Amino acid sequence: MERELYLDKEALRTFKIKRAIGNIFQYGFLILMALFIVIPFYWMLISSVKETWEIISPELTLLPHNIETRKIAWPWDWAWENYAKLIVGIPNTSGVGGEWTFRPMPFGWMFLNTIVVGLFTTIGMVFTVVLAAFAFSRLNFKGRDVLFTIMLATMMIPGEVFVITNYMTISQWGWVRTDNHFHNYLALILPFITSVFYTFFLRQTFKQIPNELYLAAKVDGTTDFKYLLRVMIPMAKATLTTIIILSMIGTWNAYIWPSFVTNAANRHHLLVSNGLIVGLAGAVESTGPNSILNLQMAASTLVTVPLLIVFFVFKKHIMRGVSRSGIKG
Amino acid sequence: MLEYKKDGWKATLALAPMLLLMSVFTFWPIINSLIMAFLEDYSFGGMASHAYARVIGGGTYNGIGFANFVQVFNEKDFWVALKNTSVMVFISVPLTVIIGLAIAVGLNATKKLQGFFQTVFFLPYVTNTIALGLVFGSVFHIEYGLINKVFGTVGLSWINHGATWWRAMLVLMVYTVWNGLAFKIIVFLSGMQSIDKQYYQAAQIDSTPRWRVFSKITVPLLSPMILYITITSFIGAFKAYSSVIAIFGTGDYGPVGNEKMMITLVGYIYDKMWESGTPFGVGSAGSLILFAIILLITFVQFRVSKKRVHY
Numbered sequence: 178m179e180r181e182l183y184l185d186k187e188a189l190r191t192f193k194i195k196r197a198i199g200n201i202f203q204y205g206f207l208i209l210m211a212l213f214i215v216i217p218f219y220w221m222l223i224s225s226v227k228e229t230w231e232i233i234s235p236e237l238t239l240l241p242h243n244i245e246t247r248k249i250a251w252p253w254d255w256a257w258e259n260y261a262k263l264i265v266g267i268p269n270t271s272g273v274g275g276e277w278t279f280r281p282m283p284f285g286w287m288f289l290n291t292i293v294v295g296l297f298t299t300i301g302m303v304f305t306v307v308l309a310a311f312a313f314s315r316l317n318f319k320g321r322d323v324l325f326t327i328m329l330a331t332m333m334i335p336g337e338v339f340v341i342t343n344y345m346t347i348s349q350w351g352w353v354r355t356d357n358h359f360h361n362y363l364a365l366i367l368p369f370i371t372s373v374f375y376t377f378f379l380r381q382t383f384k385q386i387p388n389e390l391y392l393a394a395k396v397d398g399t400t401d402f403k404y405l406l407r408v409m410i411p412m413a414k415a416t417l418t419t420i421i422i423l424s425m426i427g428t429w430n431a432y433i434w435p436s437f438v439t440n441a442a443n444r445h446h447l448l449v450s451n452g453l454i455v456g457l458a459g460a461v462e463s464t465g466p467n468s469i470l471n472l473q474m475a476a477s478t479l480v481t482v483p484l485l486i487v488f489f490v491f492k493k494h495i496m497r498g499v500s501r502s503g504i505k506g
Numbered sequence: 507m508l509e510y511k512k513d514g515w516k517a518t519l520a521l522a523p524m525l526l527l528m529s530v531f532t533f534w535p536i537i538n539s540l541i542m543a544f545l546e547d548y549s550f551g552g553m554a555s556h557a558y559a560r561v562i563g564g565g566t567y568n569g570i571g572f573a574n575f576v577q578v579f580n581e582k583d584f585w586v587a588l589k590n591t592s593v594m595v596f597i598s599v600p601l602t603v604i605i606g607l608a609i610a611v612g613l614n615a616t617k618k619l620q621g622f623f624q625t626v627f628f629l630p631y632v633t634n635t636i637a638l639g640l641v642f643g644s645v646f647h648i649e650y651g652l653i654n655k656v657f658g659t660v661g662l663s664w665i666n667h668g669a670t671w672w673r674a675m676l677v678l679m680v681y682t683v684w685n686g687l688a689f690k691i692i693v694f695l696s697g698m699q700s701i702d703k704q705y706y707q708a709a710q711i712d713s714t715p716r717w718r719v720f721s722k723i724t725v726p727l728l729s730p731m732i733l734y735i736t737i738t739s740f741i742g743a744f745k746a747y748s749s750v751i752a753i754f755g756t757g758d759y760g761p762v763g764n765e766k767m768m769i770t771l772v773g774y775i776y777d778k779m780w781e782s783g784t785p786f787g788v789g790s791a792g793s794l795i796l797f798a799i800i801l802l803i804t805f806v807q808f809r810v811s812k813k814r815v816h817y
Contacts (some may be wrong), residue, residue: 220645
């Protein structure tokens, strides 16, 4: 600390005290806010492995307890079977009401459908976006800037304006609430395989590639297409990775459109988000000894954990995409 | 000019996939929404359960005018939605921006544990809105929720049957803030890291207090970013929909018994889309009103901040 050289003892002390107080406030605030962020995750995870008696007991427990000893249970004694119950359901044995107390949720299908839709949406999007970004960054043609501006302007318009007509279009094609799984996929994928925003994002990256490279390639007789494939795409690998990850996350979180075009009665057509609502609808009110709040939290955990894994693996790419351009995935 | 001729066909080829898809799913909906909003009593010929007739081609309408807009403005639900959305937006967005800025400043000044805190604060960024909404619903559950157990207020309804408007709104706002923080922190943090270190070093030499450093250096230099974030957040918050659905977890906009208590503008638009007997034009009119509100906010914010933002 160079301060010791030019501050006298008294001044140094006040400075140190002030700094310590500042640090306490700073870390205190950060810790408080970190708790605010973490508590919902914690509550979700811990509730998902509690047995129903503990969920409905008026006592607040921070870890699952044993019903007999009323002490904190070992992790291998936690109610992991909640996750199994989600998939096999809880049959109604009371003889009153329907067949199920909790109907099995089609998690296998939910994951599979979301991955299929996400994968094909992303592949299609990368294809259209790369070509368009290439045209807007490298090719010269009449009306290029006007067209690009028009496309950018559509980003201002809220999605709700599109949804009504898109719903009509898709339903004209017979793909809305259809029993045909393939048509349901088409309805979920087709409207989303373009993205003006990602085109803009990729164009920025493409534009940073020096012109000289292009000219050199031209001298060597390389075609534009080959140049795109061999030079531009490899150089924009980081941006493309970001786009791919954010697009997959986008599908994982999509709720509105899937809930419109998928027939909830075809439970094997559900994606994760609308699957959660369809599978758990009404369950929040089910207070009493049959409360399925723990199952609900287990379902939320199942949907959240893959995202968290993706987040930890690709943290760098996600951060990069977000901080560069300020987008919400 | 020679070059234009050369690349014309290549550009057509490269842009064809995107333009084709956009004309079906982006440009046509814009035009169609504009048309539908002004067609009165627009109905679709042979309206089977979901076989809507060709727009204009097969549809019938009684005239052209503002009837759809009049209907929107005459509906109670619309005003409830507008009120709900506005309260949510105008309280939660400024709150999120301020807290996000504070956290970003704190993070930026932290040396120990910075990576750990960063990871924690970024966590909500990737989460599924529905899943975490259900979690918030459970945290605020009337009997078994964390909040009621901690404060000994079991039986106090936040989002369940008998919830009051303000309590449900509070839960929604807490969720909105929680959900929005990560994005703002990421953007502010990267903005701060690109501020020239010389300013801070100069301040350090003068032993400027932290608060002054914050208000005289960080905020002014970050102001374009703050403006940008505020505008995009206002727009995003005006489109609230999934979070409301998830919090109540019933597929409705409110607790059982009061299903439309927390309806939002987007919720209203989609309700009109589903309501049998309501012409599609009403939903279109609603979506255009939403667009107008968003444009207005953007415009006002640019105006207001013109003097205050340093570029």
